[in-house]
Amino acid sequence: MKKIARRKKLFVELGAYLAAVLFFAFAVPKLLIERTVIDGSSMEPSLHDGENVLVEKVSVRAGGVKRFDIIIFSPEGVPDGKHYVKRVIGLPGETVQIADGKILIDGTPLDESYGMSEEISYAGLAAEKITLAEDEYFVLGDNREVSEDSRYPAVGRVKAGQIRGRVLVRIWPLSVFGTVD
Numbered sequence: 001m002k003k004i005a006r007r008k009k010l011f012v013e014l015g016a017y018l019a020a021v022l023f024f025a026f027a028v029p030k031l032l033i034e035r036t037v038i039d040g041s042s043m044e045p046s047l048h049d050g051e052n053v054l055v056e057k058v059s060v061r062a063g064g065v066k067r068f069d070i071i072i073f074s075p076e077g078v079p080d081g082k083h084y085v086k087r088v089i090g091l092p093g094e095t096v097q098i099a100d101g102k103i104l105i106d107g108t109p110l111d112e113s114y115g116m117s118e119e120i121s122y123a124g125l126a127a128e129k130i131t132l133a134e135d136e137y138f139v140l141g142d143n144r145e146v147s148e149d150s151r152y153p154a155v156g157r158v159k160a161g162q163i164r165g166r167v168l169v170r171i172w173p174l175s176v177f178g179t180v181d
Contacts (some may be wrong), residue, residue: 004075036072043085052172055165067091070167075155085148090138095131098123102106120144124151135160
């Protein structure tokens with residue numbers, strides 16, 4: 001009788017461990033955090049091609065996207081699995097325009113404090129004022145000369161539902177491990 005009770009307890013514990021492993025293996029990446037690899041140079045000097053980052057998903061679902069956050073998103077019409085990594089510049093309800101090489105938010109020049117000082121040579125869609133809806137964001141790559149971002153029709157305004165997460169930390173290569181500005 002004792003043997004059967006011990007076996008039953010062992011199977012229950014193994015089942016609980018297996019459930020926990022499966023939860024962390026499948027649910028955590030889907031719901032909370034995921035690893036992503038940077039593809040291309042559009043976010044240099046902040047992020048470089050081949051670097052691995054952790055993307056946090058919880059605050060995005062709670063409406064926690066702020067100006068200058070680096071986000072991962074998938075625009076409409078883009079094949080499954082493909083995503084973009086860009087910096088949030090314009091927030092819902094704001095008017096964005098690029099004029100004379102400068103970003104204007106509601107008519108006021110944007111003060112960028114993360115190392116961007118170059119004038120923007122191509123305004124694209126933002127040559128005219130763009131008023132963002134309550135669920136839209138305007139995003140730019142840090143390397144503005146090569147970035148395909150909200151200035152281009154293929155990306156355009158990013159809807160809140162297209163945002164997969166916010167870049168939290170760079171994890172690879174180890175020489176650059178740490179938070180991302």
